[in-house]
Amino acid sequence: MALRCVVKVGSVTNLSDARYAAGMGVEMLGFRVQENDENYMPAETYQEITSWISGTDFILEISQTSWQDLQNILEKYPCNALEIADENLLEMLIKNAETSENLPIKLLWKVKNKQIFTQKAENWRKWISFFVFSKTDINFCQELAEKYPILLEGDFSAVEVEKILAETSIKGFSLKGSAEIAPGLKDFDHLAEVLEILETE
Template identity: 40%
Template sequence: MALKAIVKVGSVTNLSDARYCAGMGVDMLGFDINPASPEYVNPLKFQEITGWVAGVKLVGEAHGLSEENIRAQLVQYELDCLEISDLPLLESLKHTDLTFIIKATTEASLNTAMTLAKNTPAVAYIFAELNNQLSVKQVVSANSEVPLLVGYDVSPEQVERLLASDNVNGFALKGSQEVKPGFKDYDELADMLEALEADD
């Protein structure tokens, strides 16, 4: 299945999500590598999940971690990309072999992220998380030189309008916990991926 935009599914905690999303053609799977997070995926579970999927980039979501803790975690995970929201970390981590996603949650942090990305080749994407401090209007008017992903509060009905803006290149979606091992409710995720399915 081909999608009409770049798609990252984050907060993946189980094999069901990983296999479903990879099969649907998403570009990236994100895993929370902060041990203090309720969505944390430890290195062993990460290996077990990612061993069953292919053709997707693996993203470590490192929000809330210090540089020292991030470096300690990187030794334990085989990642393609690192997602951070603490912007000063980019300067100290940019010389790793990874590419970066910068997460922005306010208009100010989005503007800072775009400036940093302009001067940092390792930044592959900016992820603008919609909330009461960052609106669709602000994101659509952003002029980013690197691909801009929008999430999580996006409905299937908004997909075409956002892609038509020229400034939005893709979407960040979110995985969820299994009802029980092997059993998942994919309704919300499936609706978004169906809206993003490329026309034949």
């Protein structure tokens, strides 16, 4: 299965969403790994879920944390990439990468402050795989998408997805998983509408 653009499904909380998304060709699965976050994923559950999945990158979604706490998280959660919202933490990671000329995992920047993006994006772009913006920022992103790899995050209808792909250079979409109705019982409608329209023929 292949999709017409890059898709990340974040806030994954269960194996059902993970397997469905991976089977549909989703490139990245995101997990909330900080205990105070909604949809927090314990390390043991994360390891169980990811052991069943292949062919997709595992992303740790970090809002704000210290350098030391991040190192502790990375020890418990083997991953392919980090999605960072905290610009100070992101700057520390990039400075460390510049010193060693290496970054062992990909970085996604979940942009909350457009002014900081304007100040930092050009210098940081070498280290950032994707810049993640809210769908409400689409007007801000339209011109920037010609230059930077941008994902739009939010809930999308099939019509919205087609319009964005046809009219912009946005690289793809960041969707969200949802809770199971009961263990093993899952409604995929919220993902299916978008993923099925993105399937290649």
